[in-house]
Amino acid sequence: MADGPLTWKNFIGGFVVDKPGNAAEYQTGGWRSQKPVWDNTKCIKCGVCYIYCPEPCIRQTAEGYFESDLFYCKGCGICARECWTNAIKMVQEEEV
Amino acid sequence: MEKFSIYAPRLINPEENIAPGHRACIGCGEVLAVRYALKAMGPNVIAANATGCMEIISSCLPTTSWKIPWIHVLFENASAVISGVEAARKALTRKGKVPPGRVYCLAMGGDGATSDIGLQSLSGALERGHDFTYICFDNEAYMNTGVQRSSSTPYGASTTTAPPGKVSIGQWSQKKNMAAIAAAHNIPYVATACSSYPFDLMAKVKKAAEVKGPAYVHVLSVCPTGWRHGTDTTIQMGRLAVESGVFPLYEVENGKYKLTFDFPKLRPVKPYLKLQGRFRHLKDEEIEKIQKQVDKEWLKLKSLVAMSMEKKPVAVPAAIESKGQGAGSKGQKAKSKAKKAKPARRPGKKPKKVSRRGKK
Amino acid sequence: MSHRTGLEVSHAAAEAVKLAHVDVVAAYPITPNTHVPERIAEMVANGELDAEFIPVESEHSAMSACVGSSATGARTFTATSGQGLELMHEVLTVASSMRLPIVLSLANRALSSPLSVWGDHSDVMAIRDCGWIQVFAENGQQTFDLLLWAFRVGEDPRVSFPVIVNFDGFHVTHVIEPVFIADQEEVDRYLPPFKPNAVLDPRRPVTMGAYGPPFIYSETKKAQDFALHKSKEVMLQGFAEFEKIFGRKYNFVETYKAEGAKVLLMVIGSFAETAMDLVDKLREKGEAVGLVRIRLWRPFPQEELRQAVRGAETLIVLDRAMCFGTLAPVVSEIKAALYPEEKRPKIVSFVGGLGGRDIRLEEFEYMVRRGSELAQKGQEEIYETIGIR
Numbered sequence: 102m103a104d105g106p107l108t109w110k111n112f113i114g115g116f117v118v119d120k121p122g123n124a125a126e127y128q129t130g131g132w133r134s135q136k137p138v139w140d141n142t143k144c145i146k147c148g149v150c151y152i153y154c155p156e157p158c159i160r161q162t163a164e165g166y167f168e169s170d171l172f173y174c175k176g177c178g179i180c181a182r183e184c185w186t187n188a189i190k191m192v193q194e195e196e197v
Numbered sequence: 198m199e200k201f202s203i204y205a206p207r208l209i210n211p212e213e214n215i216a217p218g219h220r221a222c223i224g225c226g227e228v229l230a231v232r233y234a235l236k237a238m239g240p241n242v243i244a245a246n247a248t249g250c251m252e253i254i255s256s257c258l259p260t261t262s263w264k265i266p267w268i269h270v271l272f273e274n275a276s277a278v279i280s281g282v283e284a285a286r287k288a289l290t291r292k293g294k295v296p297p298g299r300v301y302c303l304a305m306g307g308d309g310a311t312s313d314i315g316l317q318s319l320s321g322a323l324e325r326g327h328d329f330t331y332i333c334f335d336n337e338a339y340m341n342t343g344v345q346r347s348s349s350t351p352y353g354a355s356t357t358t359a360p361p362g363k364v365s366i367g368q369w370s371q372k373k374n375m376a377a378i379a380a381a382h383n384i385p386y387v388a389t390a391c392s393s394y395p396f397d398l399m400a401k402v403k404k405a406a407e408v409k410g411p412a413y414v415h416v417l418s419v420c421p422t423g424w425r426h427g428t429d430t431t432i433q434m435g436r437l438a439v440e441s442g443v444f445p446l447y448e449v450e451n452g453k454y455k456l457t458f459d460f461p462k463l464r465p466v467k468p469y470l471k472l473q474g475r476f477r478h479l480k481d482e483e484i485e486k487i488q489k490q491v492d493k494e495w496l497k498l499k500s501l502v503a504m505s506m507e508k509k510p511v512a513v514p515a516a517i518e519s520k521g522q523g524a525g526s527k528g529q530k531a532k533s534k535a536k537k538a539k540p541a542r543r544p545g546k547k548p549k550k551v552s553r554r555g556k557k
Numbered sequence: 558m559s560h561r562t563g564l565e566v567s568h569a570a571a572e573a574v575k576l577a578h579v580d581v582v583a584a585y586p587i588t589p590n591t592h593v594p595e596r597i598a599e600m601v602a603n604g605e606l607d608a609e610f611i612p613v614e615s616e617h618s619a620m621s622a623c624v625g626s627s628a629t630g631a632r633t634f635t636a637t638s639g640q641g642l643e644l645m646h647e648v649l650t651v652a653s654s655m656r657l658p659i660v661l662s663l664a665n666r667a668l669s670s671p672l673s674v675w676g677d678h679s680d681v682m683a684i685r686d687c688g689w690i691q692v693f694a695e696n697g698q699q700t701f702d703l704l705l706w707a708f709r710v711g712e713d714p715r716v717s718f719p720v721i722v723n724f725d726g727f728h729v730t731h732v733i734e735p736v737f738i739a740d741q742e743e744v745d746r747y748l749p750p751f752k753p754n755a756v757l758d759p760r761r762p763v764t765m766g767a768y769g770p771p772f773i774y775s776e777t778k779k780a781q782d783f784a785l786h787k788s789k790e791v792m793l794q795g796f797a798e799f800e801k802i803f804g805r806k807y808n809f810v811e812t813y814k815a816e817g818a819k820v821l822l823m824v825i826g827s828f829a830e831t832a833m834d835l836v837d838k839l840r841e842k843g844e845a846v847g848l849v850r851i852r853l854w855r856p857f858p859q860e861e862l863r864q865a866v867r868g869a870e871t872l873i874v875l876d877r878a879m880c881f882g883t884l885a886p887v888v889s890e891i892k893a894a895l896y897p898e899e900k901r902p903k904i905v906s907f908v909g910g911l912g913g914r915d916i917r918l919e920e921f922e923y924m925v926r927r928g929s930e931l932a933q934k935g936q937e938e939i940y941e942t943i944g945i946r
Binding site: 121124129 | 209217219223225226232255257259262263265421429430433
Binding site for chain 2: 580583607608609612613614617618621622623624626628629630631633647648651655757758759760761763764767768769770773777
């Protein structure tokens with residue numbers, strides 16, 4: 102697929118998408134009504150939240166804690182439910 | 198619960214080959230399973246995806262969530278497409294048109310694409326022995342089109358095309374056993390896995406990829422949208438399915454069954470069913486019926502496992518002779534068969550008679 | 558140098574595929590095409606052809622495997638007929654939209670029901686708008702030649718479309734004919750290696766077959782149609798180069814003794830050979846009758862057809878298929894193509910040769926007589942089925 106504005110001329114050679122993973126431009130964070138908040142005093146840095154994230158949008162910080170990329174986080178709450186030490190809470194978007 | 202080291206997450210392949218920004222529903226267990234499968238496969242893979250949830254959430258032109266070479270063609274033909282990919286790689290490698298070395302071939306589809314519309318093409322590809330892995334991401338109905346029943350929908354579940362009503366309990370048939378159908382092709386590797394058991398899933402997919410020839414992995418992929426439960430309980434639901442024996446995890450390696458988790462006592466199915474909206478209409482007697490069926494299937498699986506563990510080799514029966522005819526050619530056949538069968542025969546049985554007849 | 562040899566046309570087709578160094582062939586048995594994949598399977602089994610032969614479990618899977626193979630960068634071939642093509646139908650649109658230059662030899666066969674394994678053009682006419690390049694061969698030599706041409710043109714990065722080479726079931730497929738079989742050096746000169754624009758390869762991951770929401774679908778389709786029309790330039794180059802190397806000349810529309818003809822017959826497929834005999838006969842008698850043969854069916858050569866029939870008073874079009882409820886397929890295209898012409902011939906439509914029924918010389922002569930008569934009476938809206946009882 103040719104670059105440039107999306108006119109039909111971009112597709113003359115076909116519509117193969119040659120930018121792997123470029124759907125990451127798409128924001129899914131807007132679907133969210135709740136977001137996860139970490140209490141790092143309880144966090145044991147095990148990474149269960151990271152493992153079970155379906156997006157995946159949970160990443161490890163330089164200090165070894167975890168955080169959610171809210172650009173993508175849809176607020177499913179799996180991380181909070183699965184956290185072994187209850188270090189993650191789901192809070193309403195508006196509350197913060 | 199899967200027993201993994203508390204710090205195991207640090208050990209897994211950090212590579213994400215499905216990018217965030219995909220349009221899967223909130224709390225989707227299927228995309229989670231895909232994520233694990235791709236971690237297990239690594240970058241050296243070509244994937245063919247059937248039409249369905251995973252295709253539609255990941256490939257909206259002009260974008261893609263996939264970081265591996267990926268092709269979607271139609272609903273029912275992922276196995277045929279991957280057959281072509283595999284054959285092409287073979288020919289091109291042999292002719293020196295691509296660098297030598299093995300590239301994993303992966304076909305994937307939902308339960309509809311696998312056990313309904315794509316069953317024929319899957320069977321064909323398994324039978325022909327292509328070197329590929331097929332993963333069925335089974336969320337137990339046609340979720341992408343709005344929760345219609347498939348042959349993989351469990352008994353009693355409510356779907357839009359098998360709704361419960363005054364004279365129906367919803368899904369009236371038992372879930373099709375796809376793993377058994379795959380195993381019946383005598384392929385080297387078949388396994389079941391679940392999105393709630395990431396390390397087990399990854400290990401099985403890795404094994405499936407590495408095995409030479411066809412491999413089949415059937416993954417129960419929890420779907421909060423279609424099963425109607427909280428988006429945060431996706432992992433819990435998969436655990437309940439496995440621990441209650443509704444969806445047992447096992448492997449069939451070269452025909453031998455092995456349970457992944459053997460529970461001395463299964464959890465009752467009721468808590469699993471009660472947490473899901475699709476089973477909400479079921480009365481106690483129907484739940485009891487499901488419980489009985491689950492127990493029966495569990496015992497059946499256990500006996501297959503027991504048979505596989507049997508140390509004593511099962512004797513190959515002696516060639517049966519054709520009776521009452523003097524046809525020389527048939528007699529010859531019996532003779533050669535008897536000779537071939539000889540080493541496998543149990544000592545003590547009398548092969549002499551066969552040989553004598555063969556001499557006629 | 559080419560050598561001339563007598564062989565079954567299906568086997569000549571297999572020879573072309575072998576000379577093209579095909580990488581992957583996926584096919585399912587169906588009469589009357591079966592001899593092509595059978596011969597190829599034999600070549601692979603004997604080590605004469607270094608290719609993968611996939612004996613798939615259906616035509617749907619045949620075309621699906623071809624899509625997978627072509628997308629991986631392999632030169633890919635399949636062959637089918639009638640119902641087989643219809644079972645492929647769903648995949649055919651995908652192959653063309655995804656711009657995968659698969660070559661398909663289509664032994665034309667009637668469609669059920671009633672079941673008929675014999676030839677007519679119902680199969681290809683039912684898929685004519687699937688976006689494939691489609692050409693018709695009338696005999697063994699043309700089948701051989703057009704298959705080589707199909708690989709060259711389809712795989713050209715400026716084209717990148719799949720190609721169907723039609724040849725009539727039984728009337729061509731099962732006939733033993735003398736055919737010039739090109740030698741390897743000539744074919745290699747004509748047909749460069751397949752170098753696709755994008756392939757499935759872990760070294761450079763791409764996504765093929767993404768879906769098109771309403772804001773983008775029309776753009777992909779407009780581009781596809783544009784590209785298909787534009788591929789005609791490369792097709793002509795393919796013909797010109799073919800003539801240079803092999804000495805045989807082809808064109809989108811070919812005429813036979815059409816100069817100064819008042820009455821023109823128009824035929825698609827192998828019946829052109831019988832029609833030529835009739836034209837010879839009538840020309841000998843001094844009648845101004847000629848023949849137009851359609852070689853390229855998709856993209857439809859509108860302008861070339863207008864030129865070919867210019868000056869004729871009556872155009873008699875023979876179709877080997879029906880479009881139930883409307884005009885037969887070829888004649889409806891012709892009428893559409895000639896509509897903008899200020900002076901156009903009267904067009905008379907005949908349907909014949911269905912389900913393997915032969916059309917003999919006398920019947921062609923009847924068509925010319927009856928067609929001229931209907932045209933004179935201004936009754937060209939009527940169509941007749943040749944030889945109907």
